[in-house]
Amino acid sequence: MDNLKQSSNPETEELTGAEIFTRCLVEEGATTVFGYPGGAVLHIYDELHKQKEVDHILVRHEQGAAHAAEGFAKSTGKVGVVLVTSGPGATNAVTGIADAYMDSVPLVVFTGQVRTALIGNDAFQEVDTVGITRPCVKHNILVKKVEDLPLAIKRAFHIAGTGRPGPVVVDIPKDVTEQSMVFSYPQDPDMRSYQPTIDGHAGQIKRAAKLIAKAERPIIYSGGGVISSNAHEELTEFTRLTGFPITNTLMGLGAYPGTDPQFIQMLGMHGSYEANMAMHHSDVLIAVGARFDDRITGRLDGFCPYAKVIHIDVDPSSISKNFRAHVPVVGDARKVLRALTDELRDGKYTIPDVSAWWGQIGEWAKKDSFAYQQDMDGEIKPQYVLDQLYKQTDGDAFVTSDVGQHQMWVAQLYKFTQPRRWINSGGLGTMGFGLPAAMGVQLAHPDAQVCCVTGEASIQMCIQELSTCRQYGLPIKIINLNNRYMGMVRQWQDFFYDSRYAMSYMDALPDFVKLAESYGHVGMKIEKPKDVEPALREILSLKDRLVFADFVTDPRENVFPMIAPGAAHNEMILS
């Protein structure tokens, strides 16, 4: 068969839709696919089985496939690829697709569909995938005939990976995968209706520079867009040149070195006192690739009351959506930051002296708002585990997390110095994200130290992926901060519901050690503060094994500071 193909003429040789599918993936350099088979995609699976260029990773639930592809994409900057069957395969993937949409993660999700002749007939395993996913994709495409398949795939990768990245769903009916045609891959996605603006407007950049030169209390507020644009070096250069304080969103951590003195920590609901106070009192706010989420702004009419806002974003709809920008600059963060830095260096401007402002920020920083106390004879503080993890990994690990208190503590305590090292779910806040995302990261970086920080509630939402980790030998280190509570829910109940813990308690937890062992992994339970350090040393030294480390932590610990929903930045709860 192989010989036959080689000898035939590629100009006239007909390929089936399924063969074309794998060829297109190779053309796109998309050689890792996360997926799960089923009737509608069996032709494709058969093709995948026959070739060697594309690796297929078999997950245990389609949600896991989507999150794994997100982890892969976020940690590499490439487009993540998912392949699932029609009906339940597609619906199971929806949570991951919505997650990627909220956090602007480039994914191409291929979903099988029933035969074109059956569409609309309530056929077996038919759902209107394009309809279901429409509100949570950047774009989606139903391919109706094989002739449309190559261009649909070309466009899907192009749309997913350019401008503001996001998920694209390509829905492929089964008969399309068996029809055949002479294959050629289009070089150009040929789309008149999709042309993201990349270069910032020169006039706007000048206006921004003028405003910067007059600032007395400036602050740089950067987010996930700096990471998707690979603009970390440009951001660092700009920040150093100006000498301004910088804060990052949860999604932007690592774009500026977390250990640098100009970095005043994360801002927002659980951000540092100094970052939020500096936001509140600033007179010039330079927002880059950040979308003024309500976890950042708190009450809008109390947000940054004195600031003139420069907002750099590739997506015009992010600008002035929640908060009015005075100097909007539409464009790619990297290009715009470079142009702005060049403009400021031009000699026409003097960089303002902001030492008095730094003095004020220094005062705020004295609150040391992320501080905690570890009593070595008491219960393990979750922060202590993360502090130790940070030290023992030299701040250099890839860290994924689930959603809850543990997520906030990583964000506060692990000082990321590089982009694409911190992988979490911010916009949708999807419990169950952490473990499958870590699989994607580990597959993309086989030799790297990959840690998944999770909670006993979150981990159970995609725990089945322990089996995938076993199959592919992924040596992920699971740091389970087990407080026996849905801690983040309990925290809100403490603050806003007089500590009535409605359903935030987890009774009947599994024995995580045995659970890990039954999947063929190493399980460990750590109960005393003095054991944390040596246990982590051992965990991290087990290079080839997945270790599930169950840290039994203080069930009453809460995340501080906190800006209550609807409060302003200067109304923080500190302890």
Add this chain to the structure above:
Amino acid sequence: MRRILAVLLENEAGSLSRVANLFSARGINIESLAVTPTPDETLSRMTIVTFGDDRVLEQITKQLHKLVDVVTVVDMTGQNHVEREMALIKLRLRDEGCVDDLQRVNKVYRGRIADVSALCYTSEVVGTSEEIDAYLAAMAEHEVVEVVRSGPLGIARGEQMLSIRQNE
């Protein structure tokens, strides 16, 4: 405030639902929407009427533009433009002697009788939405049994044209 938007988009299955979805997902009502293919059959043109303040409109325009199928979005509200809506109005006259009445109103509003039966007249009226409202008000003493309105269509006055390159 009332807004009128002109949108050019790819003439593809699903394009209309993307637009409709966008409004509902953002909690904004579509007052009316008219859509047909343009002479270039690869494109459709929509006229959308909606309500909102400047902020809402800025956001909805940007969101429309962000849809991958959408080629051009123009807010015609503040621009000099021609607007026409068509209505088909089925009436039962108070008594037969009132046909003069109907014809008089038709003359004022450039309406015409499109259909007639033993009991009903159907008139066809083309004008601005206000003119159609006024026509209906003028016929209020008769029994208006059914009204169907197209929603406004809009086009810029003078040499200005809605083109593929408008938003570049």
